[in-house]
Amino acid sequence: MASITLNHLVKKYGDGFPAVNDISIDIADGEFIILVGPSGCGKSTLLRMIVGLEDITDGDLLIDGQRVNDKAPRDRNLAMVFQNYALYPHLTVYENIAFPLRLAKGKHSEDQVDKLVTDAAATLELTDHLQRKPANLSGGQRQRVAMGRAIVRQADAFLFDEPLSNLDAKLRGQMRSEISQMQRRLGVTSVYVTHDQTEAMTLGDRVAVLKKGELQQIASPRELYEQPVNLFVAGFIGSPSMNFLPATIEGNTLQTAIGDLQIPEAKAQKAAGKKVVLVGVRPEFFEDAKLVEDHKQSNGSTFTATLTHTEWLGNEQYGYINFDPAPEMRELLNSLARDMDADELRPQVVVTLDAASRIRGGREAEIWLDTRKLHLFDAETGENLTRDAEAGAELTREANQERAEEIATAQGTDANRDSGMGGGTPQHAGASAASPAASPDAAGRDDAAGRPVGGTGTGGKHAAG
């Protein structure tokens, strides 16, 4: 158990290109931190700097207050799960899991090693496979062996480098919930790299969004979703992603390509003086005007638009509105899309409608928009003009509290169950019981074929799947 402090970390390669640029994060003991961002944003490099596989060009890395910049990986007592598992093919599953224990010569007797390995294998349901070689295991089993190697030793922290990206969607959902349960039960500080925002949102106590080596925002998933600091975070988090509409402000009216929107005065004031802004609207802020209850109508603004087509998914449906932005706006939207790894650049608004809505493509329809929730972004800097920092901080505080409670609960039940079995070693606990509950839904959502490409077409790659 340990806290990890990243203090202005910089990683420069030979050509002077900063892969990681001045990143500072305080990771509390027992916290689950996610590093997320499009490919090439430096998230894996950062993780490898923490574990010691990459040199640190500048800045300090502290584990439990001690500077470890110059320590070899083996002296940092961290456990890492690699993207491609990195199992030792010439060793059996048992020996693979025992490998770290065998390296720590003299620390464990043969009996202790056996007990630790058997316990870890039981936790991960690998008991039947202990004598097999990795080559004969399925992808999910290999993944669990890799996890076993991490949990078998009492490491100060777990580091995960996209551990689920090689699994199919269903297994990914299942393993995701198992990792989450296990982390809570062991209460181990964890850093997890992913490009999959479903993993980021579901696993993380706090999520750090990186772009081109720079930290954009670190906050609880809810704060990221509801109070993003800038265009990039807003567009990156959420699936389908946030719609961005260029707009001009006149008083409390936003003039956009899909119609005029009345917004609350408080929001309009924050954007005062700006000629052009980008309006950020999440798809679920829209609704079929006919289905909005009367008392809610006043919370938003209604406009008329023609949907190109709709997709009915059972619990909801997606509708698409094409619009034609001004050339300079189009350029801005394109560069935003490039930042997020997307190549499809269709200026399009995705709206989420109630499954009961009868709105269909090709016809004009009345659509209601909850204007209380939308955000206004500076068109030049990308900064979120309407961000409520206090509300955001409150969300993250809540998340922290929940984490503390969850760990207490998980370890409390664990302790009861383990009484008499001795030791802080991981036991069976909830891993198996918990997975079916959480996974089908999550996996199903990951799978949803033809998931709409959000906003201005900037969704795409960074979502699961």
Place this chain on the structure above:
Amino acid sequence: MTNTSTKNKVLWAVATVLVLVYALFPVISILATSFKSPSDLTSGKFLPSGGTATTDNYEQILVGDAQGLFLSALRNSIGISVIATFIAVVLATLCAYAIARLDFPGKKLVLTTALAVSIFPVISIVTPLFNLWRTIGLYDTWLGLIIPYLSLTLPISIWTLAAFFRQIPWELEQAAQVDGATTWQAFRKAIVPLAAPGVFTTAIIAFFIAWNDFVYGISLTSTEAARPVPAALAFFTGASQFEAPTGAISAAAIIVTIPIVLLVLLFQRQIVSGLTSGAVKG
């Protein structure tokens, strides 16, 4: 479906037999010849004529007249080939490791040079080497053969090993380091077990090349001090000047084939391909 597959099987079997006969016929012919008596050599029959099969030829080279010539040659061949193989494999392992692992300027140059050396015709450097070796005193010594043998075995060893090392997932080494291994432990416990089959395969190939060489063997030696078997065979004589040494040469050829066959059988287990599968998601 079944018909075609049965037909296929038959065709394959026929093809296999044809290839086997083609490849093994000379060996069997030599084996048969090695048991013929001198008078039987020109009989025109494949097998020794009835009742005349003899082990005289083997006696001659192992304990008889040709003993000195053959046994010393055998000793030279084994010694020189083993040393040349050992040096080539050690050097090639280091070189290939660097090529597979590191990005350094001149990497391409090393590989192309190795390739160029290996396609350079042996016969064209024999004469200069002959003169050079005589001047500096390497002529007719073990070292005088080991050095040119390295020029044959090193390039191919580097190429084979570099290709092999590239397939080893290096994350294993990093994983081992994170698991608490020193750099050396990580190399020894995670990489060496995976690299071993490749090194063995390369060693066998290098050994064959050194063992089979004739041109250097006959040109750079003059006495029993360093002359290897393939060259020594050319110096066999019959019991009298009117007798061809064919029988003795055949017997010697059979005997020098044995170490090669043994080597392959011995290391067959080590040459397990696909040992690396399962390490990482492929």
